[in-house]
Amino acid sequence: MIDVIDLKKSFGKLEVLKGITTTIKEGEKVAIIGPSGSGKSTFLRCLNCLEDPTSGSIIFEGVDIADMRVDINIHRRHMGMVFQQFNLFNNKTVIENIMLAPVYLAIHDLRMKKLQNFFIRIKNAFSKHKTPLYEIDTTPQKIKEEARENALRLLRRIGLEEKADVYPSTLSGGQKQRIAIIRAMAMNPKVILFDEPTSALDPEMVGEVLDLIKQLADEGMTMVIVTHEMGFAREVATRVIFMDEGRIVEENTPQELFNNPQHPRTREFLSKVL
Ligand code: ADP
Ligand code: MG
Numbered sequence: 001m002i003d004v005i006d007l008k009k010s011f012g013k014l015e016v017l018k019g020i021t022t023t024i025k026e027g028e029k030v031a032i033i034g035p036s037g038s039g040k041s042t043f044l045r046c047l048n049c050l051e052d053p054t055s056g057s058i059i060f061e062g063v064d065i066a067d068m069r070v071d072i073n074i075h076r077r078h079m080g081m082v083f084q085q086f087n088l089f090n091n092k093t094v095i096e097n098i099m100l101a102p103v104y105l106a107i108h109d110l111r112m113k114k115l116q117n118f119f120i121r122i123k124n125a126f127s128k129h130k131t132p133l134y135e136i137d138t139t140p141q142k143i144k145e146e147a148r149e150n151a152l153r154l155l156r157r158i159g160l161e162e163k164a165d166v167y168p169s170t171l172s173g174g175q176k177q178r179i180a181i182i183r184a185m186a187m188n189p190k191v192i193l194f195d196e197p198t199s200a201l202d203p204e205m206v207g208e209v210l211d212l213i214k215q216l217a218d219e220g221m222t223m224v225i226v227t228h229e230m231g232f233a234r235e236v237a238t239r240v241i242f243m244d245e246g247r248i249v250e251e252n253t254p255q256e257l258f259n260n261p262q263h264p265r266t267r268e269f270l271s272k273v274l
Pocket of ligand 1: 041
């Protein structure tokens, strides 16, 4: 699904990613572990086009999204992202948070189709060969209704339907993060990237968030998750990547990586965190 080839990223003189090469297959659950400052977040941000790589390629479904010429919005909508700090819009209600991106994109698509039809009609008026018009079977009203239905269905799933119309500031950290996760799901992404989704939570809320991520994993969602929760990585990940100083030092099944680390730096890191 995603092929990363010799990905490099520098901020000024600081080279943060020094050539990352890996492949993420459909259905995989990849955990990324490693010391603070090793480039884990930068790597995820490059995957989701939140950072422009300095060099290298990220091939997502056959298209190099590191190439500045491609329309990243087309690809980004297939990748959900969940951040450590939830990143909910505090001036919008819970349901507005969930509906925002799907509605925005669907209305954008609708406008583009209408615009294209406008040009096709002009072209058809002057040409013997008639190009068929795009079929338009929706309206902004319908798009919003469908997005609301879908958002309510997702809220019901996590038992927070009654929070639909409240603002995020009234929620606990665990509730906020679960809403951030279903907000990502509302886009129907092909892969979800999680950047330390439980690191900002009080300990008693970690479980509810990990449980939801685990459910999505069991349903076959492809995911990449930067985490300090080694127990979770061991239980849920199909592969663990250990990063240090901008490189992948070692990657393996959780079984192998945790029980039989090959590289001295992996061993040193694991001895500190396990
Ligand atoms: P990790 O997530 O593994 O802790 P990060 O990817 O956040 O690591 O950061 C790796 C290094 O890149 C750090 O030294 C950090 O200070 C630096 N860095 C990250 N983002 C930026 C930025 N926007 N500008 C400058 N330096 C950055
Ligand atoms: Mg980070």
